[in-house]
Amino acid sequence: MAEPGQAAGENGVGGRAVRVGTRRSQLARIQTDSVVEMLRELHPDLHFEIVAMSTTGDKILDTALSKIGEKSLFTKELENALERNERETPLDAVVFHPKNCGKTLGLLPEKSVIGTSSLRRAAQLKKKFPQLEFRDIRGNLNTRLKKLDENEEFSAIILAAAGLKRMGWENRIGQLLSPEDCLYAVGQGALAVEVRAKDQEILNMVSALHDGETVLCCIAERAFMKRLEGGCSVPVAVSTMLKDGQLYLTGAVYSLDGSDSLKETMQTSVNYPQQNEDGPNDDVQHVGITAKNVAGQAQEAAENLGVELASLLLCKGAKHILSVARQLNDAC
Known part of the structure; x- marks a missing residue:
């Protein structure tokens, strides 16, 4: 999942107030403050209120993340609309x-x-x-x-x-x-803003912050993990790169001790023009991501890339590797 730390919700834009939820950690606040500052510059007439809260992952500190047995420990059901200041290094x-x-x-x-x-x-x-x-x-x-x-x-x-x-x-x-040493986590280094799916005013507001390359990379990564049914309890890793209109995705699964693994790379073209006219697919989500200013065909291609790569690994035995890893992790 994308780097956790901030979630945006609207409290009546007509009333000129926007409440922004965040984890209480120092890093989460730094990330949230950076997002809010960009929004304030774009919308000086609005009042932004930051609301800090604790998450499941923050409260349970005496148990390994992989053993808590719950997904989205630090974001809790966030479906992320990606934003930037471009993606920080995912390494x-x-x-x-x-x-x-x-x-x-x-x-x-x-x-x-x-x-x-x-x-x-x-x-x-x-x-x-x-x-x-x-x-x-x-x-x-x-x-x-x-x-x-x-x-x-x-x-x-x-x-x-x-x-x-x-x-x-x-x-x-x-x-x-480097990725040769250690492939990184899905969405690592990217910031995300959670918005209620039907909140068009807030979606339009944060869409100005999207970074197209980050969006496409994270859609592919998230689709890969979703198809594998991965999470904190199994070792799943990725690396993505966008170059000359081609999106490259490397994905891998590992046993707990790293002795058994599968790793493959696939690519697809995402060189599609952004349509200026509003259309029926304007607000289509791809693995929880809504990106209004990124070509829908490019987003669909990125999602298909993640699914196809995961399917390839599953055909080669990834399900068994991940199943054993999950069982051993639960037994430890």
């Missing part, structure tokens, strides 16, 4: 304990403990760095960094580079993991 980043400053994962001593709450990251990195140990770590960015810096339990932790950058902590990134 994962390694943050090292101060004593390991200047090293890379490959240079850490054998049996070094790496903290991550992601089965996706652990599965891929266990295969690439079998000499390292991977252990669950929970909490927001501040909490995780404090656990890393003030204790000797972890030699390094893996976080989304986008979150570190948005917090102003880019200097803590010791190593960026």
